[in-house]
Amino acid sequence: MGKRVGIIGVGQTHHAAKRLDASGVEIIAEAVTRALDDAALTIADIDAMVIGNMDHFENINYVDMWAVDGLGACMKPVFKVTTGGTTGTTVGACGYYHCASGLFDVVLAVGWEKNSESDTQAAIATCSNPALERDFFAGAIGPLATEYSMYMKAYGATEEDAAIVAARDRNNALNNPYAHSRQQVTVEDVLKSPMLSYPIKFLDMCPRSDGACAVIFAVEEKAKRLCAKPAWVHASVVRHDYTHFGDLEWTFMPTLERASAEAYKLAGITNPLKEFDVAELYLPASTCGVKWMDSLWFCEHGEAPKLVRKGTFQMDGELPINPSGGVISTNPIGATGLIRVGEAAWQIMGRAGARQVENVRKALATGFGGCSWSDVMILGADLP
């Protein structure tokens, strides 16, 4: 059996639409330096690195090689993993497996992106089949808009439900100095913002950002010695079952349902709504913050709007979601999934500052991307 692994340090950059002061290497170095500070370690303590981003946003081939200067990986083991939108959680899972395998004790996982360096829509469009889909590809917003209009028709969800989620995350971000956008927002402001692709409006949708996140994993013995309260990894599961955008099933989200069901089984979770104390979820649009709650087994299909309206997921609710402000407030795509893992870890480690939720014992982090690629990671204050 593998080793038990804990997160002992997290570092994030000040995310922004454009970080003119920081090149790709510098934005990586900023996150790594802060993660080392957070774990009170130096680069010499790191045994191996893993990095991820999406190539076509910065047009850099062999990013693991180019990033050595920023990672501090000269004369150290390093390689790259990348899976589109879920790159961040993929990098996190890879850091976990490095340690759990017993091959490395302390491992640095970094996700980064400088989306300001290219037209994000143009770069994302290249994910579709070049001969058969690319000319019609209209970005991620298409499927998200379609699935929510179907969900509204099927279960009576409303645009306002989505606006509640958007306002929740944007106002949470006011307590997060690293968030890209921090603006006081009311439900009405969201409903009145310009329509992007019915029913998703401007304030419902995530931005694109420059930013990086670094998370330090350590095997049990080291984690106990180096950190007062490590965030222990209880489960990491991925499901991706589609190769064409036309194959997606929109009434519900099978990959997230299968991945979360498997993760809950591994972590011994039977009632996620009750057992999780906080969740950092990859919600690229506020509509996902309504519909996808069904697919995380918080409730039956179609019940999510009731929970949203009841305030279940607000900071003072039963299960606070996205104290960090979530993806709607910050979205450096290669780092976004890892920011979820880092923020969930900080909540357990008690280092979430003004956005700290009381007494967090179990935290849920998810990643989303590609055509319906779903990652789920569960962290706990107690050893698994």
Added chain:
Amino acid sequence: MGDWKKDVQVLVHEGKISVPYSWTVGSTLSRFYCELRDNGKIWANRCPSCGAVFVPPKAKCIHCYGEPHDWVELPGTGTVESYTVVRYSEPALHPRQAPFVYGLVRMDGADTCLLHFIGDVEPEKVKVGMRVEAVLEDEREGNILDIRHFRPLA
């Protein structure tokens, strides 16, 4: 194996990926390129903890991950440590017409080599160990091509 494949004429889709990029030069290299552009000077930076001197300058020391915040002006001369005469042509990539010469120039005052063109000399005459100096363009825009090439020291 489906026998229907036998009478299929496989098509080829000719296409491109054409997305423009606006790379952020960042704090460390902006200083390097502004000095090169505006004052025609080549600067390096030095890591105070391990003494390594980098050109172009780095945000972090690659040996000890320290902050190399001491800046050192370089004379712009150096020694060819390796070179190659490129004889194939890639018009979209190569700013020079083949045959042209790349050289790794061990820069005086620094611990690293700078990759650049070797010019004002017959390609066949370039040798390892040759002493060279940077030749700057008159019109400079703040990138590595502000250096036209390195030429043999008189």
Added chain:
Amino acid sequence: MERVAIIGVAQTKYEQNKPETFAELVYDVTRRALEDAGITRDEVDNVVSVSSDFWDGRTISSMAISDASGAFGKDITTVEGDGTFGALYGMMRILSGSFGVTLVCAHHKGTESNMNGITNCAFDPLVERRLGIDAVSSAALQARRYMTRYALKEEQFALVSVKNHGNAMRNPLALFPMEITVEDVMNSRKLADPLKLLDCSPVSDGAAALVLAAERQAKKLSTHKKRVWLLGVGHCSDAHHLGDRDLADTRALKDAARRAYAMAGINDPLREIDVAEVYDAFSYMEPLWLEGLGVCEDGRGCEYLERGWFDFEGRLPVNPSGGRLSAHAVQVAGLAELAECALQIRGEAGEHQAGEVKTALAHGVNGMCGQSHCVWILGR
């Protein structure tokens, strides 16, 4: 440490302008690797794919092979780099206890794009890229530095090309089996001194797949003859910018080899390793990497090459498959090497079986001028 075995391998023929899509190539090797392992996809519980969005001309290109690799309903991830790193991550996932059987697949269609333009993108856009440097011209700088430091000659490097193209005559999957002479290499088209056309590996298309299994599953699912144990692995990267390191210094490879040898209990690689598949993307790289692997002292790789130590019948056959010089599908190369080593150990390498092989070495590279290395030791 719990052990992991290769229980199934498959490779396509390496060709140029293959008509299939990369997903069709992945399905071919996945199906045949499962067949070789004698299992169905139901025994596989996770997939590690190896690809490059750059060469595929498609962001998240691994999205397009989840059906072809049998990943429906399974955990799947993607390593972007050489197949040896993909196999490493496949093994980590098994050793973590989370998985029992990993399918590792890699694909590459190099002939569908311009190799020089794609490798130019591996250089820093803020510095070297604008000079137009690419894989061939940077390798030429390394070859020159290596020749200068150890007073080596182009004719010695040509011997590697003669040897490996000759080996490829015995490998039906190789792209360019050729009976050539040193003169042929010396007279081939000059690309970037000192590298000529026949000093460089050819742009190729192909795919490969491995089935890795934890010791418990390997013993249940496979037979003693088919099982090949992954005894040791190590990986390490040197500095990125060409000017930040001595291109003739193999310190990162030495570190990776040290880790792999320590894990596998190898003390004298020349004596204890029966066959080696080494990343010969360019002729000069084979002696250079053999020095880094500790097979001989620094600078003497070419000398032992001339003595025939690394020939098919030599003391240590290197690249009996014909190597990358005879077929180079970039991301696939390392996985092809691991597959070739497994076939050699099983005694199933056919015409290019290098006698009795108990221990084999596979070596993969990421980045330009061999910046990052991954060394594997396989055994009975």
Added chain:
Amino acid sequence: MNIMGLYEDKRKRTHTPEGYELLTLESGHLEYDFHWHLGYCWSKFLAGLKEQRFLATKCSQCGAVYMLPRQVCGRCFLEMDEWVEVGPEGTLEGFTIVRFPYIDPNHGGMMQVPFTSIWVNLDGASTRMMHYCNEYDEKNLVVGSRLRAVWAEERTGSIHDVSHFEIIK
């Protein structure tokens, strides 16, 4: 020790601390050429479009009919050799009207906007395909409405042999 909040927020900078202008480096027009081989499955599909026929692959095990066709049924991990004709009419299952122009990665110029991207489930198919629709007003686009393929005059074995789909009034 809570490190957060101790770091200086450098987001607003336009110059380095020493006063040097923070630069960017423009790539200008870039092009990477590709010639993607479409394999047997998609080549047969596109040859079908040339003759105004939508050819889908059918899985002999689970019966799924895939439009867009492909070699392998992912669910069953089975190579499909059975071809079935579907369409040319179908049902609108999703749409996006793109109004904000962005760069078209195929040539680096701007996308022609507005354009309506749709997901159409052709009669007989289990999955959907993406294409254009010549309706640009949300009010006239209702999920579930019936669509018909409009063929291009000049067909060359390309996805654009279908010019677009139109709403059957």
